[in-house]
Amino acid sequence: xxxxxxxxxxxxxxxxxxxxxxxxxxxDIASDLASGATAVSRALTGTSASRMxxxxxxxxxxxxxxVVGADGEVLVAHLAWxxxxxxxxxxxxxxxxxxxxxxxxxxxxxxxxxxxxxxDGGMEYxxxxxxxRTLRLxxxxxxxxxxxxxxxxxxxxxxxxAVPYARADVSWESGGAGGTRISGSVSGAGYADWVWLRLxxxxxxxxxxxxxxxxxxxxxxxxTSVDRANGERWTRVAEWRVGGDGTGGDPVEVVADGAPPIxxxxxxxxxxxxxxxxxxxxxxxxRVLHEGEPLDVDRFPDSLERWGSRLASGATxxxxxxxxxxxxxxxxxxxxHESIRFGR
Numbered sequence: 001x002x003x004x005x006x007x008x009x010x011x012x013x014x015x016x017x018x019x020x021x022x023x024x025x026x027x028d029i030a031s032d033l034a035s036g037a038t039a040v041s042r043a044l045t046g047t048s049a050s051r052m053x054x055x056x057x058x059x060x061x062x063x064x065x066x067v068v069g070a071d072g073e074v075l076v077a078h079l080a081w082x083x084x085x086x087x088x089x090x091x092x093x094x095x096x097x098x099x100x101x102x103x104x105x106x107x108x109x110x111x112x113x114x115x116x117x118x119x120d121g122g123m124e125y126x127x128x129x130x131x132x133r134t135l136r137l138x139x140x141x142x143x144x145x146x147x148x149x150x151x152x153x154x155x156x157x158x159x160x161x162a163v164p165y166a167r168a169d170v171s172w173e174s175g176g177a178g179g180t181r182i183s184g185s186v187s188g189a190g191y192a193d194w195v196w197l198r199l200x201x202x203x204x205x206x207x208x209x210x211x212x213x214x215x216x217x218x219x220x221x222x223x224t225s226v227d228r229a230n231g232e233r234w235t236r237v238a239e240w241r242v243g244g245d246g247t248g249g250d251p252v253e254v255v256a257d258g259a260p261p262i263x264x265x266x267x268x269x270x271x272x273x274x275x276x277x278x279x280x281x282x283x284x285x286x287r288v289l290h291e292g293e294p295l296d297v298d299r300f301p302d303s304l305e306r307w308g309s310r311l312a313s314g315a316t317x318x319x320x321x322x323x324x325x326x327x328x329x330x331x332x333x334x335x336x337h338e339s340i341r342f343g344r
Contacts, residue, residue, distance in 0.1 A: 057085040060197040063115065065125050065137055067168040068215070068334045069188040072099040074289060074322055075170055076336075077125060077137055079110045092127045094135055096186075097289045097322070106130070115162075115192075123163060123192065134173040139166035139190045143220065146251045148236040153226050154205070156198040163192040164213070164240050164251065165220035189215040189334065191222075201316075201342070205229040212337025214274065214281055214325045218242055221276045225256075229343075239277045252277040272323070272337060283323040283335045290320045317341045 063079040074097040082089040090113075094106040111126040111134065118124055122140040129135060142163040152158055168190025191213045197204065208227035214220065220242050225235040238251040254277055272283040293316065320338040 057083070058197075058199055059083040060195075062195045062197070063125070063162070063192060064195070065139070065163070065190070065192040066336060067137065067170055067186050067188050067190045068322070068336060069099070069186050072286065072322060072334070073097065073186055073188075074336060075137075075186045077127060077135070079125060079127065081110070081113065094127060094129070095290075101287065103290060108135075122166065125192075135170065136173070137168065137170050137190070139163045139168050139192060142166035142190075143240045143242060144250055146222065146238050146253075148238070149253060149255060153234050154228070157204060158196040159193065159224065161193045161222050161238070163190060164222055164238070165215055165242055166190045191215075191336070206342045208342065209340040210337070212272070212274065212283065212335055214283065214333065214335040216281070216325060216327060216331045216333035218331065219276075219278060219327075221274060221281055223274050237274065237276060276327075279328050281325050281327050283325050283337060285321045285323045288319060288321055289336075290318060293317065315343055
């Protein structure tokens with residue numbers, strides 16, 4: 001995404017500078033998050049007037065960004081800015097999935113109110129980690145952003161792809177001794193998208209989500225399919241040609257009535273077939289990166305924060321996979337994709 005979509009109201013994290021953020025981060029992030037979670041939970045469980053306050057005053061801007069290395073290592077960064085009834089709460093989660101398996105999670109928050117555009121056209125995402133370090137993820141010379149054709153998923157949901165494909169690098173700036181295990185750097189293929197929610201997730205009427213991004217040597221494919229509670233299905237697939245220098249043109253889009261066909265136990269762990277414009281792409285899972293409740297203890301270690309977040313989101317179940325992608329021409333690459341169920 002080239003544009004930042006920064007709100008007129010500035011998040012508290014965007015003021016004061018990096019040094020101040022690092023020194024105050026451990027002391028104030030818990031209270032920020034707890035107050036935001038409490039505001040959501042009170043509104044959801046209170047009177048009809050308080051529910052309307054959330055409907056009018058709720059905004060969650062969430063940026064998902066990732067890097068997949070050539071060896072299969074995956075790093076995912078979630079940056080979010082939550083506003084509930086005038087309370088602003090920035091937070092971030094960084095997850096590393098080493099090539100050998102496992103998951104490592106770090107908590108923090110965005111250093112600014114939106115990503116920074118670089119002079120080379122790329123985008124830079126900065127996260128202040130609780131141990132005092134700063135993570136910087138850079139997407140170099142991304143292919144053009146994609147705003148799916150209307151209608152959107154719902155009147156209070158907006159999703160678009162900020163970076164369909166880019167050369168990506170992750171680096172760390174030292175700044176503390178927290179004993180965390182994530183270290184070193186990661187380079188590979190990058191991706192980023194935005195989700196804007198103007199209602200808590202449990203009030204949006206969603207039942208199932210399938211999402212994925214695929215990087216092949218000469219093409220990038222992104223797909224999303226959403227089942228709504230009213231029985232309707234929203235599906236978009238887009239594809240970009242990717243040159244040897246990483247550049248690409250405007251996307252070709254497919255609007256479909258069904259989700260990408262899925263085969264396998266539980267309709268989650270088998271081969272996914274994505275009906276891309278230049279021919280179908282098959283995704284064969286290499287390993288499951290994460291399975292279970294998205295708002296788990298690793299991502300949300302504070303019990304009050306986790307309780308409030310789950311109250312706002314409702315029951316959810318996530319399966320995120322790293323897969324080997326291949327098309328009919330024999331090209332191979334890597335894909336990150338996931339299935340999320342909403343409700344019980």
